[in-house]
Each structure stands twice: as structure tokens, then as C-alpha cells.
Amino acid sequence: MTNLTTIPIHYYLIFCSVLFSIGVFGVLIKRNVLVILMSIELMINSINLLLAAFSTYTNDPAGQIFVFFIMVVAAAEVAIGLAIVVLIYRTTHSIDINILNKLKW
Amino acid sequence: MKIILILIPLLPFLGFLILGLGFSSIPRKATSYIGAGTILISFILSLFIFLNFHNSAISPPHYLATSLPQYFATSPPHYLFSWISIGQLQIPFSFLIDPLSLLMMLMVTGVSFIIHVYSIGYMKDDPGYNRFFSYMNLFVFFMLLLVMGANYPIMFIGWEGVGLCSYLLIGFWFKNHDYNNAAKKAFIMNRIGDLGFLLGMFLIFTTFNSLDFREIFARAKLMEPGNPILITITLLLFMGAVGKSAQIPLYTWLPDAMAGPTPVSALIHAATMVTAGVYMIARSNILYVLSPLTMEIMGVTALATALFAASIAVLQNDIKKILAYSTISQLGYMFLGLSAGAFTGAMFHLTTHAFFKALLFLAAGSVIHALGGAQDIRKMGGLRSRLPKTYWTFLIATIAIAGIPPLSGFFSKDEILLHLFEHNVTWWILAFAGSALTAFYMFRLLYLTFFRNFRGSDQQKHHLHESPAVMTIPLIILAVLAALGGLLNIPAVFGGGSWLTGFLAPVFADAVALSVPPATVSHATEWLLMATTLTGCLVMVFWAWRRYVKQAKGLLPDDAKRSLVVQLVSKKYYIDELYDFLFVKPALWLSRFLHQVVELRFIDRIVNGVGQVVVWTGNTVRYVQTGNVGFYMFIMILGIILILFFNILI
Amino acid sequence: MFSPYIFHFLSIMALFSAVMVLASKKPIHSVLFLTMTFFAIAGHYVLLNAQFLAVVHVIVYAGAIMVLFLFTVMLLNLNKDERSPKPIWVKIMALIAGGMLMLTLIGVFRGYDIRLAQDPMTAQIGLVKNLGKILYHDYLLPFEMSSVLFLTAMVGAVLLGKKEQI
Numbered sequence: 001m002t003n004l005t006t007i008p009i010h011y012y013l014i015f016c017s018v019l020f021s022i023g024v025f026g027v028l029i030k031r032n033v034l035v036i037l038m039s040i041e042l043m044i045n046s047i048n049l050l051l052a053a054f055s056t057y058t059n060d061p062a063g064q065i066f067v068f069f070i071m072v073v074a075a076a077e078v079a080i081g082l083a084i085v086v087l088i089y090r091t092t093h094s095i096d097i098n099i100l101n102k103l104k105w
Numbered sequence: 106m107k108i109i110l111i112l113i114p115l116l117p118f119l120g121f122l123i124l125g126l127g128f129s130s131i132p133r134k135a136t137s138y139i140g141a142g143t144i145l146i147s148f149i150l151s152l153f154i155f156l157n158f159h160n161s162a163i164s165p166p167h168y169l170a171t172s173l174p175q176y177f178a179t180s181p182p183h184y185l186f187s188w189i190s191i192g193q194l195q196i197p198f199s200f201l202i203d204p205l206s207l208l209m210m211l212m213v214t215g216v217s218f219i220i221h222v223y224s225i226g227y228m229k230d231d232p233g234y235n236r237f238f239s240y241m242n243l244f245v246f247f248m249l250l251l252v253m254g255a256n257y258p259i260m261f262i263g264w265e266g267v268g269l270c271s272y273l274l275i276g277f278w279f280k281n282h283d284y285n286n287a288a289k290k291a292f293i294m295n296r297i298g299d300l301g302f303l304l305g306m307f308l309i310f311t312t313f314n315s316l317d318f319r320e321i322f323a324r325a326k327l328m329e330p331g332n333p334i335l336i337t338i339t340l341l342l343f344m345g346a347v348g349k350s351a352q353i354p355l356y357t358w359l360p361d362a363m364a365g366p367t368p369v370s371a372l373i374h375a376a377t378m379v380t381a382g383v384y385m386i387a388r389s390n391i392l393y394v395l396s397p398l399t400m401e402i403m404g405v406t407a408l409a410t411a412l413f414a415a416s417i418a419v420l421q422n423d424i425k426k427i428l429a430y431s432t433i434s435q436l437g438y439m440f441l442g443l444s445a446g447a448f449t450g451a452m453f454h455l456t457t458h459a460f461f462k463a464l465l466f467l468a469a470g471s472v473i474h475a476l477g478g479a480q481d482i483r484k485m486g487g488l489r490s491r492l493p494k495t496y497w498t499f500l501i502a503t504i505a506i507a508g509i510p511p512l513s514g515f516f517s518k519d520e521i522l523l524h525l526f527e528h529n530v531t532w533w534i535l536a537f538a539g540s541a542l543t544a545f546y547m548f549r550l551l552y553l554t555f556f557r558n559f560r561g562s563d564q565q566k567h568h569l570h571e572s573p574a575v576m577t578i579p580l581i582i583l584a585v586l587a588a589l590g591g592l593l594n595i596p597a598v599f600g601g602g603s604w605l606t607g608f609l610a611p612v613f614a615d616a617v618a619l620s621v622p623p624a625t626v627s628h629a630t631e632w633l634l635m636a637t638t639l640t641g642c643l644v645m646v647f648w649a650w651r652r653y654v655k656q657a658k659g660l661l662p663d664d665a666k667r668s669l670v671v672q673l674v675s676k677k678y679y680i681d682e683l684y685d686f687l688f689v690k691p692a693l694w695l696s697r698f699l700h701q702v703v704e705l706r707f708i709d710r711i712v713n714g715v716g717q718v719v720v721w722t723g724n725t726v727r728y729v730q731t732g733n734v735g736f737y738m739f740i741m742i743l744g745i746i747l748i749l750f751f752n753i754l755i
Numbered sequence: 756m757f758s759p760y761i762f763h764f765l766s767i768m769a770l771f772s773a774v775m776v777l778a779s780k781k782p783i784h785s786v787l788f789l790t791m792t793f794f795a796i797a798g799h800y801v802l803l804n805a806q807f808l809a810v811v812h813v814i815v816y817a818g819a820i821m822v823l824f825l826f827t828v829m830l831l832n833l834n835k836d837e838r839s840p841k842p843i844w845v846k847i848m849a850l851i852a853g854g855m856l857m858l859t860l861i862g863v864f865r866g867y868d869i870r871l872a873q874d875p876m877t878a879q880i881g882l883v884k885n886l887g888k889i890l891y892h893d894y895l896l897p898f899e900m901s902s903v904l905f906l907t908a909m910v911g912a913v914l915l916g917k918k919e920q921i
Binding site for chain 3: 032
């Protein structure tokens with residue numbers, strides 16, 4: 001029954017850090033708005049997993065409740081984000097992030 | 106007992122609230138009743154407490170084993186509520202009822218009531234009728250706080266409050282610019298004095314760790330005479346008294362304060378508020394007895410003031426200004442009495458002065474009323490037959506102030522002079538000269554106003570009338586008081602019992618015990634002194650009569666050519682001009698300098714410069730906002746890395 | 756007994772598919788790799804005995820969000836190569852930044868240790884019954900508020916997606 005105790009919490013920490021960094025890297029290099037949104041989802045997922053891991057390891061259900069709420073927010077965010085992407089595509093016929101640089105100075 | 110004590114100051118305050126909040130919607134008749142009625146009830150309550158107190162003083166409760174002075178000295182203040190409580194600083198809101206405050210309470214409420222009744226007639230046609238009575242009631246409230254307070258802060262509330270009311274009432278006819286300036290002058294000059302009072306209070310607290318009269322005096326009693334701290338405290342408090350009681354060098358506001366309605370001059374600037382300084386010093390008698398240096402300074406100041414103001418009064422032509430200078434001079438006598446250690450004498454003179462000076466002002470108000478507002482005595486004359494009641498009351502008051510027996514002024518002034526003689530003969534001679542001057546200028550005023558022929562316009566002559574009963578009855582009451590006030594303290598030399606001395610003895614007991622007993626003079630010397638003063642006065646009265654009635658002098662217009670000395674005196678020694686040159690002009694110049702150089706050249710530039718720097722920075726840095734989301738993201742990640750990095754480091 | 760192996764397997768799968776999300780040229784491939792990542796993470800949840808979360812995760816991410824992405828890609832016909840990829844120095848910079856972030860995060864977490872209060876498997880906090888109770892007791896208000904959030908998001912999405920000018 002000690003299947004979990006054999007996995008130290010470091011493993012989760014390192015795994016989630018790497019996943020998060022991949023998400024950040026994606027946001028930085030990609031020009032496609034859709035892929036950037038996906039990278040953001042990657043980051044959110046890494047955080048969620050870490051929360052759930054800590055929740056289980058410290059035996060505190062609040063962490064898992066938080067994951068649940070984060071999922072709610074993420075879903076809403078994706079819905080709105082994709083709606084905006086659609087709108088952008090309609091007006092500019094492109095989803096290149098570099099076109100969206102009108103909001104400056 | 107306690108509820109009565111609370112009611113005494115509270116009733117005038119209620120009157121103020123009702124009249125002040127109701128303002129013009131309350132009918133005039135109701136205003137009169139509320140305004141004067143609340144004061145009357147306060148007076149009756151004060152009288153009740155006085156009788157209660159007096160009886161218990163005559164036949165003390167059997168359980169009192171201690172002697173009477175101790176009884177008064179130890180009976181606790183009447184605690185109402187805790188007012189300020191910060192660490193060591195505990196200031197309760199409490200009233201101290203002892204003979205001194207009782208005397209003042211009776212005097213304040215009594216004289217105020219009479220003047221309120223008089224005002225009903227005097228202010229009859231004024232549009233600000235309600236406002237006037239609300240201010241007057243507020244004044245009485247503050248004055249009562251001043252005399253009843255059991256510690257310096259409460260006295261200070263009253264002190265500032267009466268200053269405020271004085272300001273409001275001097276500038277009562279605020280449409281006149283000069284009157285407003287006079288009000289401001291009074292207020293600012295009082296501020297200078299109040300600064301001294303405040304500093305004195307701070308020093309008292311740091312020295313005695315208390316502000317309660319009883320505790321301070323009990324501790325001060327044990328101190329060495331001439332202690333520099335005590336001298337500083339008393340000098341600072343005296344500075345406050347100088348401002349409030351219009352002594353040199355802060356006296357110039359009082360003549361200007363005559364801009365207010367005449368009842369105001371009578372109540373605030375003659376009978377009550379200006380005597381607050383005397384009361385305060387009499388209250389702090391122990392501190393003063395232990396600081397001989399302060400007493401000397403006070404004596405010199407007071408003597409100078411008494412003579413100086415009297416000499417100015419001789420050549421003034423405005424009926425109220427003469428009375429104002431007379432008030433300053435008489436206040437000088439009170440301080441002179443205090444400095445000679447004659448605390449009772451000073452309080453006695455304060456009381457009688459309240460009677461006859463209030464009477465003088467009210468009678469002058471009656472004259473002004475009859476003449477439709479004219480105040481120049483050169484345009485008066487011959488009013489004796491037209492205003493008989495005013496004339497007779499004015500005459501009584503003049504005799505009283507001149508110090509002719511058996512009217513009140515004689516006894517009180519004589520007591521002060523006697524103490525002075527015991528204290529310092531030179532001072533006595535100068536005070537005697539001042540007293541003779543007083544007789545001269547007062548009779549000059551009387552002769553020019555009421556004797557010979559009327560010199561005003563025909564229209565005024567036609568209009569001349571005696572004031573209504575509501576104004577003359579207060580005059581008569583005050584005349585009786587001014588005539589008989591001396592009975593309060595008939596000295597032993599006349600076979601009197603010196604009732605007031607006995608009554609106030611508990612308050613001044615410690616001070617008398619601490620001060621060096623003066624060489625007492627024999628009754629023969631006393632008689633001689635009285636005869637000297639009386640002769641001096643009578644000579645002056647006769648001279649004034651010769652000069653102003655027989656020879657009909659003193660009617661020169663303002664711009665007439667006069668000798669240098671006369672010119673100097675009639676222009677009030679150019680003190681106002683001197684102050685203007687010494688303080689007002691430099692202050693204005695400094696303000697202009699600060700405005701044009703410091704403010705415009707430095708401060709404004711710094712402020713504008715900060716704005717310009719911000720605008721410039723914004724203009725430059727805004728190009729960082731490239732609009733490129735990747736760039737923002739990059740910067741954000743750099744930020745996160747930095748934060749985490751520092752997190753590791755720390 | 757097997758859990759370390761399962762953990763490693765799931766982790767490698769998740770990381771591989773995450774990298775592939777970025778490496779794919781076509782958005783549709785990215786979406787499919789993303790789905791793989793999600794499933795791997797769902798496996799992680801099961802491994803943590805957080806069954807409720809695992810189910811919700813599959814429903815929300817692999818179900819709703821993934822479908823949304825796919826619809827967007829297909830409806831807009833976006834499935835084509837990026838016309839001009841970012842210059843190489845941007846990629847290097849991004850790699851450095853991302854790598855630094857990763858190193859810093861690992862550095863921060865290094866030496867972090869939690870003493871287990873009890874055996875996680877017996878805690879059973881991740882079960883539906885347990886979480887449901889907490890959700891409807893302690894977190895009732897946020898739970899209800901999240902429904903309002905959804906409603907708002909729905910209205911917003913509809914409003915944004917309408918053809919007419921807003």
C-alpha cells in the first residue's frame with residue numbers, strides 16, 4: 001500500500017516545473033495565437049497537478065477544491081479566448097500574434 | 106448640588122443653542138426672554154450656591170475637625186467627567202467652587218443679566234437681534250467655564266471661548282470693514298497673549314505633572330521662592346493676562362474693540378472678559394507670591410499701563426474710547442494691587458470696577474442712543490436736563506471711578522493704594538498721580554457730555570429723548586451697586602468688618618503666609634493717605650470744571666494746531682503707528698518676499714519641475730509599450746525569474 | 756509497487772507530447788498532442804488517488820476544451836503552416852529564458868520536503884463523496900459564483916462570436 005510513498009514530492013515538483021517551462025517557452029516562440037493558448041493550458045495544467053499533488057501529500061482537500069475552481073476558470077478563459085481568436089481572424093484574416101501590435105504608445 | 110453646578114454654565118449655552126440654531130425664526134420677544142432669562146436663572150442658581158456655601162462656612166458641619174481655611178483648601182473639585190486621559194496626562198472636567206470662583210460667578214451672571222436686559226432696549230431695532238443674544242449667551246457660558254474650571258485647561262477653554270465671542274461681537278456689524286479689522290486686531294493680539302498662557306500651561310505640566318489648581322498649589326507651596334522655573338511659569342501666564350486684560354504692550358486692541366455694540370463694550374470689554382487676566386493671576390496667587398521678580402515686572406507694567414492709558418484718555422474725544430482707556434488704566438490698578446500682594450484688593454476693585462464701568466458704558470450707550478449714534482463728546486453737551494436718569498447714573502459712576510467717598514471706587518482703590526504704600530512709596534506716588542488723572546478725565550467726560558449747551562445738529566436736538574425704562578432700570582440697578590459696592594469690604598479704619606477679605610481669605614491664605622508681611626501702617630497714616638488722594642481728586646475735579654465748564658475749552662477740532670506734547674498724547678503716543686511700522690509692515694514685507702521670491706521662484710519651480718520630469722519620463726518610457734505580446738511575455742518571465750532568484754538568495 | 760514506473764511513464768509521455776505541441780507545424784497536430792498531454796495528466800491524478808479530479812479533468816479538458824480548439828481550427832480552416840516563423844535569435848532567447856525559468860524553479864524547489872501526515876492512500880480526500888461534502892459545505896458560495904462566471908463567459912462568447920458588429 002505504499003505505492004505513493006515511494007514517489008517523493010520532488011518528482012512532482014520537477015515534472016511540473018519542466019512542464020510549466022515548456023508552456024512558457026511555447027508562448028515565447030510561437031506566433032500562432034491558438035498554439036499560444038494551448039501553451040497557456042499546459043502551464044495551467046502543470047499548476048493544477050502540483051496543487052493536487054500537494055493536496056494529497058499534506059492530506060488537505062482545499063488544494064483539490066482549488067484545482068476544481070481553476071478548471072472552471074480555465075474553461076471560461078478558453079471559451080472567451082477562442083471567441084476572441086475567431087473575431088480576430090474575421091477582421092484580420094490572420095491569427096499571427098505580431099499583427100496584434102496596434103495597442104501601443 | 107452638582108446638577109445645579111452643571112446647570113449654571115449650561116443654561117446660557119442652551120440659550121445660545123436655541124437662539125443660534127433658531128436664528129431669525131424666533132420672535133424678538135421670545136429671544137429677549139430666552140437670552141436674559143437663562144442668565145437670570147444662572148444668577149439665581151449661583152446665588153443659591155453662594156448662600157449654601159456661605160452658610161456652611163459660617164457654621165461648618167460638626168464632623169469637620171479642621172479649620173475653615175483648610176476646609177476650603179481641601180474640599181475636592183466637583184468632578185463631572187474625564188475629559189482628556191492620555192498616559193500620565195489626566196485632565197478631568199471638573200469645577201472648583203471656592204470663594205474666589207463664587208465671587209466671579211455672582212459678578213459675571215449678575216452683571217450679564219443686567220446688561221442683557223439693557224440690550225433688549227438698546228438693540229431693539231437691530232436686524233441681528235437674535236444673533237446678538239446668542240453670542241452674548243455663548244460669552245456668558247465661556248466666562249463661567251473660565252471662572253469655574255478646576256484646572257488650567259478648562260480655564261483655557263473659557264479663555265479662548267470668550268476671546269472668540271469678543272471677536273464675534275466686536276465684528277458684530279460685520280458690514281463695516283473697520284469693525285472687522287478691529288475684531289481681527291483684538292483676536293490676533295489676544296493670540297500673542299494666549300501663546301504665553303499655553304506655554305505656561307505646558308511648563309506647569311512638565312514641572313508639577315498636573316494641571317489641577319489644588320495639586321499644583323500644594324506642590325508649589327513647598328518650592329523655594331524665586332525658583333527660576335516658577336518665575337518662567339508666572340511670566341508666561343502673565344503674558345496671557347497682558348493680552349487678555351489689555352496691558353502694555355498688548356493694549357491697543359481694546360480701544361478699537363469699541364467698534365462693537367455698547368452693551369458688548371460694557372459686558373466684555375469692561376466688566377468681565379478683560380478682568381479674566383486678573384482673575385487668573387489671583388487664582389495662581391501662590392505661584393506669583395513665590396516669584397518676586399515676576400511681581401516686580403508685573404508692577405512696573407501695570408503702573409506704566411495705568412498712567413499711560415490715563416494720560417491718553419485725557420485727550421480723547423470719543424466717549425467710548427475714553428471709557429476704553431479708562432478700563433485699561435483701571436485694569437492696570439488691579440494688576441498693581443496684585444503685584445503688591447493685595448489679592449483681595451485687586452478682586453475687590455475688579456468687582457466694583459465691573460459695576461461702575463458697566464454703568465458708565467451703559468450710560469454712554471444711552472447717550473449714544475439718544476443722539477442717534479454720535480460718539481464725539483465735542484458734539485454733545487447740555488444733556489443733563491434732557492437725559493436726567495442717564496445723567497444721574499453717569500454722575501454716580503463717575504464719582505465712583507474717581508474715588509470719592511463713600512462710593513465703591515474709593516474703597517477698592519484705596520485698598521490697593523494702601524498696599525502700594527506699604528510696598529513701595531514711589532509706586533504709590535505714581536499711582537496717586539494716575540488716580541488724580543482718572544478723576545480729571547472722567548469729570549472732563551462728564552462736563553463735556555452733560556453740561557453747558559448742546560453742540561450737536563438741530564436734528565439731533567429735536568430727536569433727543571431719555572431712553573426707555575428697559576434701559577434706564579438696569580442703569581439704576583447698576584448705579585445702586587456702584588454706589589454701595591464699597592460696603593462689601595469696608596476697612597477696619599472706618600469700623601467696617603472687611604467682609605470680602607474674610608470671605609476670600611481661605612483662597613489667599615497660603616499666599617499671605619508665604620509672602621513677607623509688609624510693614625503695617627498706623628491708622629493715622631491711613632487717614633492721611635486717604636485725605637491726600639481725596640484732595641488730589643477734588644482738585645482735579647475742580648480744575649476740570651474750571652477748564653471745561655467755565656472756560657469752555659477742549660472743543661478743538663482734530664486738526665487744530667497744538668503743542669508737541671499735546672499732539673503726541675492726543676494721537677495716543679503714535680503707538681498704533683509704531684506697531685504698524687515695527688510689526689505689521691515687516692510682516693507684510695516678509696509675506697511679499699516669501700510670495701514673490703520664495704514661493705514663485707523656488708517652491709513653484711520645484712513643483713512644476715517635478716511635473717515636467719514626470720511628463721518627460723512618461724514620454725520617453727512609453728515607447729517600451731511596443732504592442733508586441735511576445736515582448737511583454739519575455740519581460741514578465743524575466744521578472745518572475747528575478748523574483749524567484751532573489752527568493753533563493755534571501 | 757508499480758507506481759514509480761507508472762509515474763515515470765506518464766511523465767515522459769506528458770513531456771514528450773508537450774514538446775510535440777510546440778514542435779508540430781500544423782495546429783491540428785498540436786491540438787492532438789495536447790490531448791495526449793491531458794490524458795497523461797489525468798493518469799497522474801489517478802495515481803494521486805484524486806479520482807474526482809481525474810474525471811473532471813478528462814471531461815473539461817479532453818472533452819470540452821479540446822473540442823473547442825478543434826472546432827476553431829477546423830471551422831476557420833487554420834490548419835496550415837506558419838507563414839514566417841520567428842527569427843532564430845528569438846527562439847534562442849526564448850530557450851534561454853524558458854531554461855532559466857526551469858532551472859530557477861527547480862532550484863527553488865530543491866531540498867523541499869514534506870513530512871507525510873499519514874499514508875496518502877488512506878486519506879481518501881480525492882474521492883467524490885469527500886470532495887462533494889467539502890464543496891457543498893465550505894465552498895458553497897464560490898461554487899455558486901463559478902456558475903455565474905460560466906454564464907458570463909457564455910454570454911461573452913456568444914456576443915463575441917456573433918456576425919454583426921457589436
